[in-house]
Amino acid sequence: MSLRKRLSSSDILIAPGVYDGLTAALATDAGFEALYLSGAAVAYTRLGRPDIGLSTASEMADTMALIADRSDLPVIMDADTGFGNALNARRTMVSYERAGAAALQVEDQTYPKRCGHLSDKSLVSRAEMADKIAAMADARRHDTLIIARTDAIAVEGFEAAVDRAGAYIEAGADVLFIEAPRDTAELGRIAQTFKGQVPLLANMVEGGATPISSAQDLQAMGFDIVIFPGGIVRALARTAHDYYSSLKKAGSNIPFADRMYDFDGLNEAIGTPEMLALGKRYDGTS
Numbered sequence: 001m002s003l004r005k006r007l008s009s010s011d012i013l014i015a016p017g018v019y020d021g022l023t024a025a026l027a028t029d030a031g032f033e034a035l036y037l038s039g040a041a042v043a044y045t046r047l048g049r050p051d052i053g054l055s056t057a058s059e060m061a062d063t064m065a066l067i068a069d070r071s072d073l074p075v076i077m078d079a080d081t082g083f084g085n086a087l088n089a090r091r092t093m094v095s096y097e098r099a100g101a102a103a104l105q106v107e108d109q110t111y112p113k114r115c116g117h118l119s120d121k122s123l124v125s126r127a128e129m130a131d132k133i134a135a136m137a138d139a140r141r142h143d144t145l146i147i148a149r150t151d152a153i154a155v156e157g158f159e160a161a162v163d164r165a166g167a168y169i170e171a172g173a174d175v176l177f178i179e180a181p182r183d184t185a186e187l188g189r190i191a192q193t194f195k196g197q198v199p200l201l202a203n204m205v206e207g208g209a210t211p212i213s214s215a216q217d218l219q220a221m222g223f224d225i226v227i228f229p230g231g232i233v234r235a236l237a238r239t240a241h242d243y244y245s246s247l248k249k250a251g252s253n254i255p256f257a258d259r260m261y262d263f264d265g266l267n268e269a270i271g272t273p274e275m276l277a278l279g280k281r282y283d284g285t286s
């Protein structure tokens with residue numbers, strides 16, 4: 001089902017963050033209906049660095065292509081600022097579509113951007129961002145959704161964020177994402193203001209500016225999509241930290257065994273038996 005069609009349903013869409021073939025495979029097997037390719041998760045895992053605009057558009061497109069090889073689910077792709085001005089954003093649209101994205105999220109920060117939950121962000125003008133959205137809409141070759149994000153709450157205040165969001169819908173945004181509301185009341189006001197105009201996205205960042213709500217509560221407020229972009233990295237980083245400490249201390253993985261897949265367990269999780277059976281089917285002997 002196309003992402004646009006799925007968003008016409010009244011059930012909120014939960015898109016967990018992924019950043020490679022493994023996380024895409026595991027999230028797909030868990031039964032989600034869409035994935036979120038998080039720029040933060042790519043920076044955290046590939047670079048071991050913060051989400052401050054260090055990853056390149058081509059690194060992101062390569063990652064998208066690997067995920068599309070491994071999962072048939074629609075992928076919402078983080079396009080940051082579009083990597084520059086409107087012309088850069090047009091090119092980002094075309095290359096991310098080619099890599100397999102079903103939706104591109106673009107934000108009104110200056111380039112290079114930073115995580116929406118870090119301080120000291122700066123914005124391009126409302127008019128520049130509106131033109132960037134229109135440029136991306138004109139450049140797309142498929143029914144790729146444009147998710148317009150404003151980071152204005154932290155920079156210009158809540159009312160300005162609402163004004164910007166209205167302008168971005170007028171410019172052609174298919175989905176609205178107001179980044180980092182500071183409390184549940186602000187989340188509720190966003191839903192009340194824009195419900196019924198375009199689908200609304202909420203972003204749950206553990207320990208970030210917005211208190212964590214469940215998908216059920218966000219749906220009751222009026223949200224249509226919720227992303228959990230970096231949760232998987234926070235979970236895996238914590239496990240990796242504990243794993244390396246344990247291995248260093250014990251000189252073996254025996255103390256950690258009940259927190260790990262063994263050889264067969266991992267092979268099962270990534271579909272090794274099915275791949276080997278497929279190989280046999282095409283090995284010229286049957």
Ligand SMILES: C[C@](O)(C(=O)O)[C@H](CC(=O)O)C(=O)O
Nearest residue numbers: 038039040051115116229230
């Ligand atoms: C949504 C986001 O842009 C992302 O890169 O996934 C980040 C999330 C994060 O930093 O954990 C954001 O700016 O909110």
